[in-house]
Amino acid sequence: GYTVEFFSDVPDGQPKTLLNRHNVYQWENRIYDVWFDEYAVSPEVENAILNTVSFGSGAVAIPSSLPIDPTKLPDDMGLKSGENGVILFVKDGETVGQIDTYDIPDSVENPYADFDWLAEAGVADVLDSSLIQMAGSSVYGDWELQVESDVPDGQAQAVRRWHTFFIADRKVYDVWFDLTKISEGEYWNLMSLMTTGEPEETTLSQDAHWGETFLSDDGTVTFQADIYYDLTAPAEAGILSAPEMLAAVKREMQAGTMDGFGLGTKEMGYTDVECFVNLTDLVLETRKTDSGEEIPELIVMGTVIYRFSDGNTIGQELGIHELMALDARDGSFLSGYGRAS
Incomplete structure (x- = not known):
């Protein structure tokens, strides 16, 4: 991050009536501004507070109702806390997937009957009509959604995400991965680890x-x-x-x-x-x-x-x-x- 100070414009020698120090951080495509009134907060207190600022810290809060164990991961992957407590999957310092949580709409009596309500719940990839979508029952969860960008045959996919939805009470957990950053074999292995605790059987993949x-x-x-x-x-x-x-x-x-x-x-x-x-x-x-x-x-x-x-x-x-x-x-x-x- 970086620091910017703002103070009142007064003649030289006259006390400033305003002195605010802004500590600016960029994380996950957002700017965060942590600022202090220098006349109200001592430098010791300010430094102590700034030392606690951590975006994407390792302290990940896992909901007790989440029906999978996201800590069951391969050695080359870890978890990180994202904005608003979102759980991020990180590989080689890069976010490759995450877990989003949505409320099941009150109008949905039986969320297991079909998956049309995912749009009403607000799942972004379901609402994006520019993406090619394929949804249905899931091998590991309750519903599955695969989306990819609509490009000519042979052209690389700009978007390729696979979602697995897990229903728990009146919430649905959307566990998704970016298949432009991990392989299909890695995806299936991850889902197997988190749901059964065992790795996926050998998969012909990758090269x-x-x-x-x-x-x-x-x-x-x-x-x-x-x-x-x-x-x-x-x-x-x-x-x-x-x-x-x-x-x-x-x-x-x-x-x-x-x-x-x-x-x-x-x-x-x-x-x-x-x-x-x-x-x-x-x-x-x-x-x-x-x-x-x-x-x-x-x-x-x-x-x-x-x-x-x-x-x-x-x-x-x-x-x-x-x-x-x-x-x-x-x-x-x-x-x-x-x-x-």
């Missing part, structure tokens, strides 16, 4: 990018892959390498059909409908079969959206969810969507 649009073998489904992964990571013993996993995912997805992804278009009589499947993340997990055998599985995460000829869509309300599980040893299909029963 290389699989971005491709392709069709199912029968031509009824359009797939968009947007997955980051580590091309150089050595394959674990008995498990496919990253490129082999991607090839298996594409092969098994292409074997899927429109009806297999959840909407029985034939039975319901729909003839003019399109199906879009977005692949967003791959996660390695060890799961037990009914017989007790432990199998390394490759979990494919993503979204499914059906678009009708009148422009209406369904499916986005589900948000990102598990689409398919493959055997990570050979890439064979185990369970999930894509296969019509």
Whole structure:
């Protein structure tokens, strides 16, 4: 910060009737002015008070009703207190996310029924019509919202934030991260740590990018892959390498059909409908079969959206969810969507 003094304009030798010292600080895009009347406050008292001034201090007040533990973080991330007690997530000295708190509007009887009330609650990213929004149920919380700037394909996103909403009594906690500053893999790991206390299972992420649009073998489904992964990571013993996993995912997805992804278009009589499947993340997990055998599985995460000829869509309300599980040893299909029963 810096200091500015203001005093009364009087002739030389005449006592000043006004002498105010302003101590100005900048923090989080705001200017804070801590000032004193030098005739009313002694230098000792002023210095003692200034020594207590701390913006973004380490003393973080965590609400008792917050249904997650934000202190469960990786070693390279910490917490800081922001304006009005907002909890900030900090990595390498940079704010990468935060927790906002909103009152659930009195008009909302059941906040679990839908998420339309988030706009009425005042969530800024919901109110911003310039952003592309996708909302639905959440893997770790009650509702999930992903927003990004509307830019041409291939152009870097200026805005990319992922929100997870947790409902507690008549409040909703908005835990969000800036995905231009952390990776998707880091995001899922953070949410897992704060909700379960355990890190996310190994995620293929970060260094290389699989971005491709392709069709199912029968031509009824359009797939968009947007997955980051580590091309150089050595394959674990008995498990496919990253490129082999991607090839298996594409092969098994292409074997899927429109009806297999959840909407029985034939039975319901729909003839003019399109199906879009977005692949967003791959996660390695060890799961037990009914017989007790432990199998390394490759979990494919993503979204499914059906678009009708009148422009209406369904499916986005589900948000990102598990689409398919493959055997990570050979890439064979185990369970999930894509296969019509």
